[in-house]
Amino acid sequence: MSEDRLDGRPPDGTLGFLHVDMDAFFASVELRRRPELLHEPVVVGGTGNRGVVAAASYVARSYGIHSAMPTSRARRLCPHAVFLPGDHAHYGEVSERVMSIFHDITPLVEPLSLDEAFLDVRGALHGRDIAAEIATSIRDRVFETEQLTCSVGVATNKFLAKLATERAKPRPSDVGPVFGSGVHVIEAGGELEFLHPLPVRDLWGVGPATGARLSRMGIETVGDLAAQPEHHLRNALGNAVGLHLHRLSHAVDERPVEVGRGAKSIGHEETFPQDLRDRDRLGRQLVRMADAVAGRLRDAGLAGKTVTVKVRFADFTTITRSNTLPEPIDGGIAIARAAERLLSAVDINAGVRLLGVSMSQLGEVTAEQLSLDDLVGRSWSDADDVVGEIRGKFGGHAIGPATLSRPGSGLSRMKQGQQQWGPGQDL
């Protein structure tokens, strides 16, 4: 893996950790491109009945629509909303420009997703600068250059900075968005006063399952959690989670801002518009997904040793089957072969709703590294190289596996990574 990491120091009590979160990012980018929709409810995400909402404009949020909500429900809540499929490539470009603004202030930037990042600005705190002033200047610069708003949390560690951001964010209301302060600071020394009245669900790492478990233990607020002995939480929630939550409830988070973290796995998965029971069709989908994963591995200069196939059945039960190979592979054909072996052992009679392929145990590809293809000669690896060259020249869809070009398969027009938030309406 890459060694060019530049991590910040652990927190030392200095008010120098920022969390920046773009407001309704995907929806705001779409509104910037289509200002005529400014006062309409706009929803970005999967447009088909099996999709989910990736982002909702503040007008859409006033109808109760929020991200991760099934699209079908969002349609019922607001039938006249404008549903857009989303343009991940464009959001990526905007994100890069926003991140470059952060990098002008500090090299210690840890992106969490396209629209969020942690910054360690302790090294930039010189003269009379204070972190809150830096936070305000970031907001101003993002708005000046991109005409987009963001919210910034400032605190003495990452986890508190993230909580602070929630306080700074706009809130939807019946009369439109109520804009927040844009910047919220949790002062050093005021951490517990801020933290303890909050519901435990606000803590990073407490989802529906852990939240319900804590509730059964009579723990509703962060203050309740902080009153529990550490061993009690470890016994109830497991060593790692118990220790993690115990520390967070006392406002302790020693994680530095991490720069340049490499991916641990690369995968591709898709929910089908209708459940599939035909092994031949599933096999062709698997080849297409393996091809997409191989492309991304090659772009990153990586190869993986563990192949995992994920299958979600019609009743939503999900299984994974994995196999670790003796040597790393990065070719579409080799990945597809390994994935097909795993899928062949799965009973698909219940109907397959989602299929996925992913590669883990990643490492950089070296010139001497042999792939599984070497066992059968160089031909497939050579072919993958040529495919990569053709795609580089003529675009990602100029060439693909022959199994996908069968007449009537309906697959050849589907693009890699096309359905980021679920199958589209027309599929």
Next chain:
DNA sequence: TCTGGGGTCCTTAGTCCA
């Protein structure tokens, strides 16, 4: 209500080996 896609991390269980 009916639940996406891309990930990370943790836990548990089984196997192999020293």
Next chain:
DNA sequence: TCTGTGGACTAAGGACCC
């Protein structure tokens, strides 16, 4: 030779995040 133990690794599933 047999048995127990512990570490490393693998596989599978669950929970969580954006």
